[in-house]
Amino acid sequence: MNRKAVLKKIRKKEKQWDIVIIGGGSTGLGCAVDAASRGYKTLLLEQIDFAKGTSSRSTKLVHGGV
Numbered sequence: 001m002n003r004k005a006v007l008k009k010i011r012k013k014e015k016q017w018d019i020v021i022i023g024g025g026s027t028g029l030g031c032a033v034d035a036a037s038r039g040y041k042t043l044l045l046e047q048i049d050f051a052k053g054t055s056s057r058s059t060k061l062v063h064g065g066v
Helices: 003-012 026-037
Strands: 019-022 042-045
Touching: 019 026, 026 042
Parallel strands: 019 042
Antiparallel strands: none
16 A cells, blocks of 8 residues: 555545544554444544554564553
8 A cells, every 4th residue: 555645545535534533553443443344434544654653663562552
């Protein structure tokens, strides 16, 4: 997935979203997947890129999003 192409596509569409989630961490991603699976038009926004923060740095521990 090309980030610039996705952002351009989102900006081009005149679409209303049912749910907009800010933050693509484990909680935000979980909420987005749940909402989309229920049929809501869902937009997930992340500051830099998905899994760039805590999820990108492996400590060999299970990360629960707390």
